Amino acid sequence: xxxxxWIWYYWICPVAWTLYGLIVSQFGDITxxxxxxxxxxxxxxxxYVNTFFGYKHSFLGxxxxxxxxxxxxxxxxxxxxxxxxxxxxx
Amino acid sequence: xxLLFFARLQVLIEVPYVLIQASxxxxxxxxxxxxxxxxxxxxxxxxxxxxxxxxxTFYGMMMVALTPNSQLAQIVASFFYALFNLFSGFLIPKxxxxxxxxxxxxxxxxxxxxxxxxxxxxxxxxxxxxx
Numbered sequence: 143x144x145x146x147x148w149i150w151y152y153w154i155c156p157v158a159w160t161l162y163g164l165i166v167s168q169f170g171d172i173t174x175x176x177x178x179x180x181x182x183x184x185x186x187x188x189x190y191v192n193t194f195f196g197y198k199h200s201f202l203g204x205x206x207x208x209x210x211x212x213x214x215x216x217x218x219x220x221x222x223x224x225x226x227x228x229x230x231x232x
Numbered sequence: 233x234x235l236l237f238f239a240r241l242q243v244l245i246e247v248p249y250v251l252i253q254a255s256x257x258x259x260x261x262x263x264x265x266x267x268x269x270x271x272x273x274x275x276x277x278x279x280x281x282x283x284x285x286x287x288x289t290f291y292g293m294m295m296v297a298l299t300p301n302s303q304l305a306q307i308v309a310s311f312f313y314a315l316f317n318l319f320s321g322f323l324i325p326k327x328x329x330x331x332x333x334x335x336x337x338x339x340x341x342x343x344x345x346x347x348x349x350x351x352x353x354x355x356x357x358x359x360x361x362x363x
Contacts (some may be wrong), residue, residue, distance in 0.1 A: 144324050156291070157320035160284040167276035168267050196326045202276075209283040216290035217243045223297035224239035 156212045162197055163205045170199030239297075246289050254282040 144152055152158050172187040191197045223229075258278040267273060295309040296302065317323070 144319065144321070144326050148319070149326060151315070151319045152321055152326050155316050155319040156287055157316040160280060161320050161322055163280035164277065167280060168273060194325055195321060206279065209280060209287070213283050213287040213290055216287055216294045220290055220294040220297050221236065221239040221243060223294060225235050227297065229297065229300050
């Protein structure tokens, strides 16, 4: 588990949103069971994804929005860095 | 040449290019991994992949634009790559239940004292509930 005082970095990590989107869109609604190695438990795939990784299928829409947001965010900073910092000028 | 125009063109050219890359990658990997063959799931896969690829493209472009030379850009960018991987929630899963109140306990001495005194007065109260 990520320590609580570091969890803010989880939420501002772009890769975390990628993984959330990939895993929850593929496995977040699967109801067949999976055998969890080491514990012997037999939960549904969607419940396992929720308890182990904390991913909820209902959050998929938000994840999609944030993924678009990251691309827009980096692009905007790039455009303004080119405009105002002038490191790339010939 | 107008710099803003030039910069916006550099962003725009990536949009179709990365779409082609992501489509080729998604078609090959999705069929090989053996995910469920539904249109919705495939397009979700493609969507997440496309926006991840394009945001990393823009991230790299941003780092180059923010730093004076490519060496510095590489150093700063790879510093954050390491952090991204560590905090992506795969190596260390995120906790399921988290409240701001929990995280504030170590920084709030009064709160700790209050909980300790409560533990002295009511020893039967389960303090694990609070931590």
